[in-house]
Amino acid sequence: MQQGEPERVYSMVSDLIVNYRLDKIIGVGEDIARIGTHFPGKFEMYPKTEDLLDALDPEQFTNDLILITGARPFGFERVVNRLQQRIHGTTLEINLNALTHNFNFYKRLVKPETKMMVMVKAFAYGGGAVEIANHLQTMGADYLAVAFTDEGVTLRKHGISLPIMVLNPLEESIDLCHKYALEPVVFSPEFFKKVNQYCEVNERSLSIHLDLDTGMHRLGFEEKHLVELRELISKSKHLTIASVYTHLVGADEELHRDFSLEQIHSFQRMKSELEQILPQSTLFHALNSAGITAFPEYQFDMVRLGIGLYGVEVTGKYGSSLRSISTLKTTISQVKTINPGETVGYSRKGVLPQGGKIATLGIGYADGYDRRFSNGKGYVLIQGKKAPVVGNVCMDMCMVDVSDLDVKPGDEAIIYGEQISLKELASQIGTIPYELLTNISTRVKRVYYLD
Numbered sequence: 300m301q302q303g304e305p306e307r308v309y310s311m312v313s314d315l316i317v318n319y320r321l322d323k324i325i326g327v328g329e330d331i332a333r334i335g336t337h338f339p340g341k342f343e344m345y346p347k348t349e350d351l352l353d354a355l356d357p358e359q360f361t362n363d364l365i366l367i368t369g370a371r372p373f374g375f376e377r378v379v380n381r382l383q384q385r386i387h388g389t390t391l392e393i394n395l396n397a398l399t400h401n402f403n404f405y406k407r408l409v410k411p412e413t414k415m416m417v418m419v420k421a422f423a424y425g426g427g428a429v430e431i432a433n434h435l436q437t438m439g440a441d442y443l444a445v446a447f448t449d450e451g452v453t454l455r456k457h458g459i460s461l462p463i464m465v466l467n468p469l470e471e472s473i474d475l476c477h478k479y480a481l482e483p484v485v486f487s488p489e490f491f492k493k494v495n496q497y498c499e500v501n502e503r504s505l506s507i508h509l510d511l512d513t514g515m516h517r518l519g520f521e522e523k524h525l526v527e528l529r530e531l532i533s534k535s536k537h538l539t540i541a542s543v544y545t546h547l548v549g550a551d552e553e554l555h556r557d558f559s560l561e562q563i564h565s566f567q568r569m570k571s572e573l574e575q576i577l578p579q580s581t582l583f584h585a586l587n588s589a590g591i592t593a594f595p596e597y598q599f600d601m602v603r604l605g606i607g608l609y610g611v612e613v614t615g616k617y618g619s620s621l622r623s624i625s626t627l628k629t630t631i632s633q634v635k636t637i638n639p640g641e642t643v644g645y646s647r648k649g650v651l652p653q654g655g656k657i658a659t660l661g662i663g664y665a666d667g668y669d670r671r672f673s674n675g676k677g678y679v680l681i682q683g684k685k686a687p688v689v690g691n692v693c694m695d696m697c698m699v700d701v702s703d704l705d706v707k708p709g710d711e712a713i714i715y716g717e718q719i720s721l722k723e724l725a726s727q728i729g730t731i732p733y734e735l736l737t738n739i740s741t742r743v744k745r746v747y748y749l750d
């Protein structure tokens with residue numbers, strides 16, 4: 300806080316409280332009590348963190364989303380620890396400051412007028428769609444995108460008001476798109492006709508996006524559909540084409556650079572055909588995260604930021620510029636001594652020839668800790684040191700080698716985080732960081748930090 304202008308700061312905070320629709324505010328410190336006067340009944344106030352800890356009953360929270368934020372000297376990690384004690388040991392901590400950092404990093408790579416669409420599909424790559432969308436909304440993202448209509452409905456029900464594109468809407472969900480002001484992607488002449496017919500019959504209008512297939516061969520209009528597409532657009536009275544885009548298949552790999560350029564050129568050809576019949580306001584876009592770093596000259600009107608926001612720079616070009624946004628951690632449930640010849644876990648796969656010490660962790664493949672990490676393929680960090688997985692990962696637990704560590708039940712183990720490269724771990728089991736992130740089960744509690 301700037302000295303001498305507390306009133307202005309507190310009125311800003313009051314506005315944020317309204318925007319975020321908070322049910323309850325717990326304040327620590329003398330100054331903050333002043334906000335409370337604006338929100339009678341919602342406000343609890345403690346002079347010091349110790350007073351809050353004394354009064355804190357973790358049982359009063361169930362299914363609540365709790366944002367804990369404050370200056371370092373307040374030591375709010377003690378509050379986080381207290382709240383986490385009652386939940387199962389595994390948490391995914393999301394650092395919203397790191398998210399802001401990554402968003403701004405990409406924003407600086409594009410022209411000031413280029414719009415930012417952010418992909419929050421698949422539970423925002425595992426990070427939690429509502430909370431992350433909310434944060435993006437306050438940070439000034441222009442657009443959000445989800446894969447399926449229900450993901451968009453959830454965002455709307457939680458007060459997200461940004462425009463939302465739906466990548467793969469089913470025909471049956473067009474009604475929901477209309478009801479919740481979601482903007483479906485239309486990817487074929489047949490689908491265009493169906494959406495148009497829905498609008499005509501119901502006398503409704505709808506904003507839609509067109510996906511052009513320039514080589515991905517997943518969804519999208521191909522060049523051969525252009526004449527028909529132009530005709531469909533010209534005849535439709537109810538549909539507004541909010542944007543037209545294509546998706547690059549290999550922007551992250553130098554190997555595919557020429558193919559990416561071919562895709563972009565094909566997009567440019569189709570764009571010039573469509574522009575003639577579309578309003579000026581139609582947005583064109585082609586670049587995903589890797590595309591933003593590899594082909595900055597082809598930003599068009601908007602870019603579509605995904606994995607980069609979540610802290611993984613897939614091209615390696617700006618690797619160290621991003622911050623890891625999430626830390627997956629769990630705790631040790633038990634420590635055991637293993638004698639030579641004994642085995643650990645299912646199918647007797649875990650062998651420590653000289654014997655040793657193992658720690659059992661409260662995370663398994665049902666939490667998203669991939670079973671392919673079994674038998675030394677994966678490791679976790681305990682006290683900053685690597686502890687390799689011993690034996691097969693179980694459904695809800697796994698065992699790691701702590702022979703050289705002095706550990707006890709309750710100690711923390713980091714599964715993914717700042718000190719562990721997701722790219723490295725993923726390649727160790729033949730997958731990509733996207734899969735590791737999106738596999739983290741929703742039963743894992745998400746805890747959000749914002750300074």
Ligand SMILES: *Cc1c(COP(=O)(O)O)cnc(C)c1O
Pocket residue numbers: 418466546586587588589603604605606607
């Ligand atoms: C998922 C997705 C993106 C984002 O890709 P990243 O590699 O995560 O940046 C962009 N566009 C489309 C069409 C997508 O499906």
